[in-house]
Amino acid sequence: MFSCWISRQYWGFSTPTGRIAHLIRGSLSRTLVLSSQRRTPEFSSFVARTNTCGELRSSHLGQEVTLCGWIQYRRQNIFLVLRDFHGLVQVVIPQEESAASVKKILCEAPVESVVQVSGTVISRPPGQENPKMPTGEIEVKVKTAELLNSCKKLPFEIKDFVKKTEALRLQYRYLDLRSFQMQYNLRLRSQMVMKMREYLCNLHGFVDIETPTLFKRTPGGAKEFVIPSREPGKFYCLPQSPQQFKQLLMVGGLDRYFQVARCYRDEGSRPDRQPEFTQIDIEMSFVDQTGIRSLIEGLLQYSWPNDKDPLVVPFPSMTFVEALASYGTDKPDTRFGMKIIDISDMFRNTEVEFLQDALSKPQGAVKAICISEGAKYLKRKDIESIRKFAADHFNQEVLPVFPKASRNWNTPVAQSILEEQRSGLIRLMEIQEDDVVLLTAGEHKKACSVLGKLRLECADLLEARGLVLRDPALFSFLWVVDFPLFLPKEENPGELESAHHPFTAPHPSDLQLLYTEPEKVRSQHYDLVLNGSEIGGGSIRIHDAELQRYILATLLKEDVKLLSHLLQALGFGAPPHGGIALGLDRLICLVTGAPSIRDVIAFPKSFRGHDLMSSAPESLPPEELKPYHIQVSWPADSEA
Amino acid sequence: MFSCWISRQYWGFSTPTGRIAHLIRGSLSRTLVLSSQRRTPEFSSFVARTNTCGELRSSHLGQEVTLCGWIQYRRQNIFLVLRDFHGLVQVVIPQEESAASVKKILCEAPVESVVQVSGTVISRPPGQENPKMPTGEIEVKVKTAELLNSCKKLPFEIKDFVKKTEALRLQYRYLDLRSFQMQYNLRLRSQMVMKMREYLCNLHGFVDIETPTLFKRTPGGAKEFVIPSREPGKFYCLPQSPQQFKQLLMVGGLDRYFQVARCYRDEGSRPDRQPEFTQIDIEMSFVDQTGIRSLIEGLLQYSWPNDKDPLVVPFPSMTFVEALASYGTDKPDTRFGMKIIDISDMFRNTEVEFLQDALSKPQGAVKAICISEGAKYLKRKDIESIRKFAADHFNQEVLPVFPKASRNWNTPVAQSILEEQRSGLIRLMEIQEDDVVLLTAGEHKKACSVLGKLRLECADLLEARGLVLRDPALFSFLWVVDFPLFLPKEENPGELESAHHPFTAPHPSDLQLLYTEPEKVRSQHYDLVLNGSEIGGGSIRIHDAELQRYILATLLKEDVKLLSHLLQALGFGAPPHGGIALGLDRLICLVTGAPSIRDVIAFPKSFRGHDLMSSAPESLPPEELKPYHIQVSWPADSEA
Incomplete structure (x- = not known):
């Protein structure tokens, strides 16, 4: 909310709080610079422009530049403010008779049209500098201009202070993406993920491995989308996580795996969930809880945005029992x-x-x-x-x-x-x-x-009422540990179900209780909580085939046939292993202070799982279902 | 094939060609070192081992080390060769009475069991060095040992020289992954992709943006998997590429996009295709063909493995007409x-x-x-x-x-x-x-x-017959350009269809022909060919809404309603833009010299699209289809 307000100030130039906007915008540039380690990316390589609009400063004075951007607004047919992802710059429209065609192009193009202009960077006349604008000391005296594409009447203005319903924003997502806030969110996300990859691959020898998303039903996977195949009656499923694959990779000797993994969960319309989401998925062999926790602390510290206070590690930790007793939840907000x-x-x-x-x-x-x-x-x-x-x-x-x-x-x-x-x-x-x-x-x-x-x-x-309890600049991480391994089933409390998933290893001190009082066994599961939201979870896994079989078959009463490949794999020299998954959408949402995960995803689905831009999901004619040997079973009431 | 042979030599120690194996293995380490830019990744951070098996050299003499690995083989209960992803090391089994329990563990554990050993790195006795082994100058005198997990009788030996059918390899993929060749392929893939990301994000300011995979049918998308939703009769589709999304990102001002994108194509059983595959997906605004080609040449040069000869750029180029006349194909093998x-x-x-x-x-x-x-x-x-x-x-x-x-x-x-x-x-x-x-x-x-x-x-x-025509060390890249924009429809040659896709821009010199002789119009499509395989393709796109509508509606006779969101987006100030997609699986396959793309994918599907390990796709009971309002239409003959 804070940053929304900031950006509103910035793009609108409507109040004198531009200094803060300047800081924010400045910090975006700073982040961009630092993420590449001592070298600014070349934003203008391979393309028609020589510079971005937002980068021009007094140090560019006298340079001939070519810019490509969108017309943000025009003042009295004398000035044009041109925008690209990097920022805004003022362009001086030539008034001479000899430049009539350039003037015509720049004065007639509607707002949000795309133009290419070439000209010289000059100082603004004394007194006309704009300290609220990073490029406010200079302007560009245009010599040539080309209208690259004209813009029709827009459904809403591309200004952050113009309020839009979320439905309208999602319908015209490609316009909404032009806003400062969406540009900031998506670019920050890309940078954080890139730094995570550097940390994992380059510093710690992890291997980025892609796992399939066309898989089979997992036991109890009621929330998995099904995909008909061309074989009658046979279906793939979209997995909720690469859990089985990452464990199998450990068996395969790929002992440090990670993936920025697309996962799928069909939960109908739960607020702030998406049917497809992304997790930073990690698994290691020969590791214990301490190892995973240090890894993740280092990962977050390394990838943390430079415009925030550096993270202090190690993060505090708390048992599940303690969290419940002191905060009444397993994800305490410790701010x-x-x-x-x-x-x-x-x-x-x-x-x-x-x-x-x-x-x-x-x-x-x-x-x-x-x-x-x-x-x-x-x-x-x-x-x-x-x-x-x-x-x-x-x-x-x-x-x-x-x-x-x-x-x-x-x-x-x-x-x-x-x-x-x-x-x-x-x-x-x-x-x-x-x-x-x-x-x-x-x-x-x-x-x-x-x-x-x-x-x-x-x-x-x-x-x-005005009291500040939770500092918006504070990021309070917490490990929650020692969860119970099992919970009584909601519909039948006499039976047990896994508190997390059936591959979680029991706490070594509680191993014997498995055979006597399994409901008292603690697990080696750990959750990472940030400001009261669960942003990650993982566990040390069971690597013993017999223990895994006992838990699945005897305690959980699952059909082990569905997991026979995993049980078999554990028997062929599976190393001890453990891992974690961080919910990337949620993490970026908290880091950017966005009100919803939909604000850190380029093309999110609505609450009801719809793509409001393209109107997916949609009806298909029966002949398109034929190759998949399925037909729609229309509910009785909709037939009427 | 060449590297298969090499690795067989290496793992088996069966012939005196270890020098080559040494070079290859050495080059893997070299790649690992260089990819992190002057710093070797810490392969043993956060875990129980102090070192990897493969890294020990004379420089480690006298060090106390802890290793975790698989038992490769045992010699006369005196030596054990221990393996991890990094290589092999010889371990000396203690023979003293006082170390009887250690001896028992190491002598009784079956091959491919996982053990943890601690001991001292010592020199091998003079004359017993093994120059074929990178760790051949040293051995580890063990003090303590722990059996981490025992291995049951294996379906095949984990030695590259043991021939296995592909079906068996896929069924026990987690064992197959332990082979040197699969480790090399997957690690090389991870490293190349990481370097591509560095090039795109850190050097050239690209933004890594995830696009949805639950989307809607594209016009003519007969090869798209369908996914029933919980709304009766409504379906998502898994897209063949993020084409529409990347163009919409350009409209949204995210002017340098890339994604390592999962794509889906339901082609039934075509050899060397996978129902899900990965492409390096790129799109830029304000760019022309030359820009995209330079970008890709730089990208491949930067990410090219260090154990291969550096690439020479620019790559040669050839028109489609010339390729057909000289090589009879649009993907000439120019080796x-x-x-x-x-x-x-x-x-x-x-x-x-x-x-x-x-x-x-x-x-x-x-x-x-x-x-x-x-x-x-x-x-x-x-x-x-x-x-x-x-x-x-x-x-x-x-x-x-x-x-x-x-x-x-x-x-x-x-x-x-x-x-x-x-x-x-x-x-x-x-x-x-x-x-x-x-x-x-x-x-x-x-x-x-x-x-x-x-x-x-x-x-x-x-x-x-023994003549070497195509040097296995030669990588011959070629751009093929100036494709026709349209082709006559196979089933109805009087009508036109897009040679690539309907968003491809016509060649500027042929623009007028669109309205008179559209079949003669060349496109701004370009293909990248490597050693006779198409490894990438892209185009400058149409950014003019009216031109796009004319091509879709008038020339291609498509239902423009399915693409109304894209047409509308082009009207709202879409910048000129273009892009490319590289087929990652195929590229890595060619770089590693693997016989099939299945050898560069961790968990591939079989020819018929099956996961032979978990047996996906599989039958689902009707009640699991009920929430999706579908039922199976059993073909008449299978009902009998």
Whole structure:
């Protein structure tokens, strides 16, 4: 949001905040320079221009240049501002009679037409410099001009301050891509990925290997797109990740693999998901968790954009149990405090009934979070809506308590709690004047989950009231480790399913529990969390064929025939191995501060999985399905 | 084939040609070093080993090392040869009583088991050095050992000299990948692609942009896989190339795009094609043919492997018309001569009936190729089989003529030709003793095509007889230009179809012909040919919406609605642009000298499009098709 605002300022020249815009634009150039290591890319090699519009400075004075760009706007038929990806430059339209044809071209071409101009870089007359524009000290005195292509009436203006619906932006994506923000996002993405490749290939000897996307169904792969083949009844599937292939590459002795891999997941319309997405997919042999974590920390540090503060490594880490207890989630946003505190001990002898009730049950607990300055920033209706949220979504009672606040709206119950436990609370939770405590009681996991949600809700509320809790320049990475290996199946809690996937190795200390209490086994899975979003996950894999077979067949009750090739491969001298995948779209989204992953993808699909530009997916005539031996089964209601 | 042979020597240690193997293996290391620009990648960072097996030299003497690798073989329970991707090293199994457990591990583990050993690098005893092995001066005296994973009985030995059917190799691809040749091919591929990225991103400011693979049918896209969506009757398609997207990126101002793009083509079972393949996809704005050609020449030169002779640029170029006339094909193998010569003029007054006939028809001509030393190397049955080939495949008579050979098998017709034209032929075709001329007559294009085919057949025959015509170290690049823009439709020659695709711009000199004689219009398409294989192609595109519409609607009679988004985009200030795509699989195949593109792809499909390892594509139960609203239409005969 911040950067949107910046770019709006920049392209529009509408306010005097151009200095910041200048910094941002400057930092884009800086990034471009540094990514190539001491050498600026030659942006004008092989093409008709001699220079980009955005690169011209006083150091170019007197040079004859040829520029190609889009007409951003025209002022009084005297000046033209020309744009390319690199920036804007002012062009002086010749007024002499002898240059009438040049003047005609430049004055008649509609905005967003493409022109090629040649001329001399000159100083702007004293007093006419524009310090808000990187090229603001110079202008180009045009000698010749050519209209390369005229522009019809546009569906919207190519100015960032012109608000457009997302549907309109997606329909005319090729126009939307001309915006500063989209250019910045896509170029930053390309640069970060390039640096990741340098780190992996050139510094650490990884091999970039492409794996197939026409594959077969994986067990439980209900979200995989199917592709009919020309053999009747036979289908390929688009894989959700190259998981099996990367493990097979380890068996094949390609002991450091990576791929910027296209993956597919058919989830219908879930917000901020795309049916196809990209992950930085990595696998190594002879590695442990520490090795993978160091690799990834180095990778992110190396590829981190130069216009951001450098990353500090190693990243902190936290067990799953700890994350749940302190943040109520396995992806804690650690940019701010407000941690969940267990205050059960304070209430062992309470006479408040619902607390007694909670504490008498297994896993029962009393939990609380402290909202700093909550009494100052939150309104009574905010607190009410928070309580309602907890009741509606979690069926959970939440009590606001104001241990020190001068004004408070404590309920009678809260009052009686206060009197008993005030000093304990104040000490344990380090309560300050104006702090509000949200207290709940119940089963440990549920109580933590609800407070974890409320913690984020309150942060949003406080920020909406002007308090800055989460510094937009802060990137808070966190490893979450020691996940459970299995979870009870939702539809049948007596059975187990993999918490992540069935190839995850159990924690070595818990190996024996596999045969006695498998639900207690921790895994060697690890997640990488950034600012409260999961941006990566991976694990040490099972390399023992018998263990893999036991887990698949006995514990998970899967049909091992579907994975017979993998089981067989593990038996032929598979090395110990592990890996990780980083979600590239999400990572770039967080780094650029974009509001949606659709803003870091050149041609994204809409919420409903549609390409609004070309209108895919679309109907096909039955004869085009014939070679694939399929026909449409029209639902009954649509036949009517 | 050459490198296969080399690696067989290397891995097997079976012959005294280790010096060559050493050179090859050495050049792999050299490539690895140079690709990272002055810095060897750290192959052992983040993992349990301290060194790779293959890197140990005398300079490591006395060092304590930890190695992880596969047991290649064991000699008399005294030595073990350990292998990783980097090479082989000899390990000395301790014989002392105190090291009994280490000895047991190393002596009992089956071949191809994975072990981790720690020990000291020591000199081999004098006289026991192995100059055939890069690590042959040293060995590792083991102190501790751990069996990481045992290996079951293998379906084949991991030795390059052990012949395996391709089906077996594909079924156990993860074992096949352990071979030196597959490791070399995949690593070379990764390195070349990395250097291409450096060239494009870091040196020339290209932006790596991912485009969707879930798209819509393109007009005439009969070879596109279809993917049912969850909306009844609506389908995505897997595109054959990112053609539309890259043009739209140009409209969007991303004026230097590239992508290592996965593409899909459903061609059933064509030899040496894969249903999914990879291309280096490039597009630029404000560029002409010369610009694209220079870019690609620079790209290949920069990324060319260091173990090959450097490329000389610019590459030669040839028009389509010239290629057809001299080589009978649009992808001439210019590594050797034997060009097609038009000898019609010599026969204007001939009395030989079939020559008279041919010359009296429009486009009729007499053509010949000269097979140097053909009379010496080819047998009578070779010539007969060549004539039969021409008759069977082209319905074309071919006469062998021996203008100077002492022994010859001239037919009576050839005899009479000879007497009339002997001296002319000898002069025009520079005939030497023992040369054979193959002569044919007929319509220009057909006569050239048949001789073009025979030229390659003869080259194969001569090489099978021991003559070296095509130096395996020679990489002969060639641009073929000035293709026709349209071709008559095969099924209806009165109508036109695009020779390449409908977005190709016409040659500027032929623009007016579009409205009068469109079949005569040349295009701005260019192909890049290497050693007789097309490895790339591209064009300057149409950026004028009206011209594009005229070609699509009026000349090609396509339904423009399918492309309305592209036509609309061209109207909104599309810059002039052009691009190219290089077929990466084919290129790497030629560079590595692999017999098939399946040897440069980690997990290729079989001829019939099957994954022999996982057995994709496979049957799916009807309930898994239900969410996609499709059902299988079983062919009548398979229902029986």
